[in-house]
Amino acid sequence: MHFIYKKLKYDFQSIESKWEAYWKKNKTFQVFNDSKKPKYYVLDMFPYPSGAGLHVGHPLGYIASDIVARYKRHCGYNVLHPQGFDSFGLPAEQYAIQTGQHPAKTTKQNIQRYKEQLNRLGFSFDWSREVQTSSPDYYQWTQWIFLLLFEHYYDLKENKAKPIESLIRQFNTNGNQTIHAVCDEDTPLFSNQQWQSFSWKKQQQILLKYRLTYLSDTDVNWCPDLGTVLANDEVIDGVSERGGYPVFRKKMSQWSMRITAYAKRLLEDLDLIDWPDPVKEMQRNWIGQSQGVKIEFQLLNHKESIKVYTTRPDTIFGATFMTLAPELDIVKQITTAEYKQTVETYIEQSSQKRILDRLVNAKKISGTFTGSYVLHPLTNEKLPIWISDYVLAEYGTGAVMGVPAGDQRDHAFATHFELPIVAIFEGIDSSKEAFTQKEGFTYKNSGLLNGLSFKEGYARIIKHLVSDGIGKQETNYKIKDAVFARQRYWGEPIPIYHKEGIPVPINPKYLPLILPSVEKYLPTPQGAPPLGNANQWAWDTEQNRVVENHMIDLKKVFPLELNTMPGWAGSSWYFNRYTDANNSKEFASQKALAYWKEVDLYIGGVEHATGHLLYSRFWQKFLADLGLVPFQEYAKKLINQGMILGSSAFVYRQKDSQIYVSKNLLDPNKTYHPIRVEVDLVSSSDALNIEKLKEWQPQFKEGRFILEGGKYIVGREVEKMSKSKFNVVNPDQICVEYGADTLRMYEMFLGPIDQAKPWNTAGISGVHNFLKRFIRLFSQDGNWIVTERPASSLELKVLHQTIKKVTNDIERYSFNTCVSSFMIACNKLIELDCHSKDILKPLTILLSPFAPHLAEEMWEKLGNQQSIAYEPYPIHSEAYLKELTKAYPISFNGKKRFTKTIELNLSKDEIERLILSDNRLEKYLNGKSIKKIIVVPNKIVNIVI
């Protein structure tokens, strides 16, 4: 069949701007909370509105979620598909420091630009529910949740958060000795009389040890270059995630969130949610549960004892020394006069080490003897006490028993300092290295464990230690309480004032506590956070409002907290706010929360696995404990979209010259400097536009370019897309050249949604051509030729198969194969010369989630008045497809799968029916007869003609 097609105009520019305006004007995607339809909540991780605007990688997740949202609308759901901005953050603040421009102003401009870009791509967001974390309407509720956390503690009996008043009541009646609650390690025990005798200040200090958000002297990650502390997940390889500056450990008075109280539930409830395994695994590792035993070692010549935590109590007979973390307070008490000097020097040195040094020098063994000894609890032997920074103060008890035979680090330490090594595994040589496996040995030199296997010995020793009162079984977690304060300006103010050194909450009635204006966004000369520059930053407890600093009298006017909340505060609960985003009375009404329930599909980057995705689960659990939200887990299903990488372009400059050599002419014996050049200056065949290059940067003006085949070919390298690498592809430009629909489909077509992949503009023409061909189904020579004639069975088959395939693929989030299916369908229908309305109508609905602008245009041209967005989704007839597959029934005997060759003599009619039954047979049409057919149950495998 030969058709000659004239060029058909696909005027995507006017189509797309027309429908963008239409959706906005008609509020097509606004949803309400009182629908009778079933609900579906599809959420994107909201963006930080950076000054650079969107690049081509950002919308990937939004396109996927928009396809699902539109698909679910067609399926008859009331779809909540909101968007907002995580608009507090460092870049706006740094810009403010440089230019003096208020972060609120730049943030507003950036948001404006982001919205324009997002709308251009045709996302069906309900903007009436937009949230901005930096808006007081929003952050008053972030502050409100902060205060709730402050006013609650974690009860281990009921396994939930409870009001602090209930704790105070118990203190008043019984003291704290019978209380089973999460608190700081150093909380003293007291009776009810003692509690009542305490001063207000003392009582408050004790309560801080229980509150779920609290102020304490903790070791923090201090980054002097950023002038702020960082959370653990913001420190990567010992340097700051942002900027890569060195980070130090430092003791500071800091706000923290008692996320450790929820460690167990955060771990266990991972089983309830359908999240990608890597994310779950990362959270599991981050929480880091381990089962072990805390064992008490009596100090020689001291009343006190030291507890160690170990997961291998069975190796206790191999313990030949004890090592403490240098930071522990007890170190100073036990150090003998003789060793005082060396110990103090060592402590000093290790505290000044950068985190990076500690990591890099991990294998470099250091430590020093304290002069003291502990007694082995089972053998009564004298074990020397050492300190070393391989022991971490914040894990376990900060003390380990040194078992060189069973632990590699202990072995290295013992070898380095010539401490004894006791072999405890029968038949295993412990002198060279430790044996860390948990099978394949029996014990020796191990008292009551001798001759037992690991399994027997492990159980035996625990039983013994516990019954003798020496040890206690314990579950330990790696996860640490999250530092919840930044020394920055552009964040939520913490609604706390300070009285006698005690933090006191502001009554939530008087929220929001509005961020004050300052003249300088830098820390004060005294080193206080930027809020220290504010003139109006004191709390009047009688008028309950912010007043000027000079009114502070420490009687009724007190200084306000100067720290602000970290970046993850606002994002830890925003998904709840969308259900009722304009509510000024509550963070969200119970009715709205009950209607929308949890997020059905959440799409965002995997980089938030141990940050936002963990903190938000924690807050959700806390809010659920208080009965404020109806679900323990807020997102049923999570998908991580992979990053779209840039393809950087390089020119090669010969060393010490102005000669640039084309990629394939490089001489392996010479040295070249690869220099990144702007990818816009390079054609899709990697040829460089030298004229434009010379205009772009003056350093190339004098360059001599050695060409191959008349062209300069650049080198390529796949890297993260970033402005500094000159490899950013701007979606606006793609929209101008190909249109938003093409961009949407192409991003989906690139590959599986969760995979990282390099951007390649060259391939986009394939998808663009598909859309042009799609229009061709409706027209010929520019004329509309949709017909009313009923569809043929072959056409119907194409349609039903496509519906089935596309629907299945959307349901399993395989969007790339969807796009392929559309192309196949389109090609087949063109070949069949199909212009039937019966086929094109459902096909247009099917395409609408992917290419919404074009679908709307075609839908209107088909004579429909309403937007296509709420058209019922076409249903494929399983019966019809089955009917077709059964067109030529083949039966078998036996259960086992087998291959069988059948000799056939089929008539033309039979062949046609056979062809209907199986796609692959189409090419055998036109009179050829089928001789043999190889079959397995329910499937034709091979045909011999």
Next chain:
RNA sequence: GCUCGGGUGGUGGAAUUGGUAGACACGUUGGACUUAAAAUCCAAUGACUAUUGCAGUCGUGCGGGUUCAAGUCCCGCCCCGAGUACCA
């Protein structure tokens, strides 16, 4: 080191439960249409052998195994990516 992913044409990637591997697209080559180019359309395109044609051999990182049948399942390696890192 440990944990989790993943290795399929020149390229991006298909292949729901084991059932004609390489769909779909890019790129490349040839052709049609054009004064020409672009655009569009048609054809070929895993490798090798053979050719007038039919066809044959090898092919999913490597080596084994299970099966009538393996990209897919099992065992042992190699390589790449991500996360994590003195966690006792």
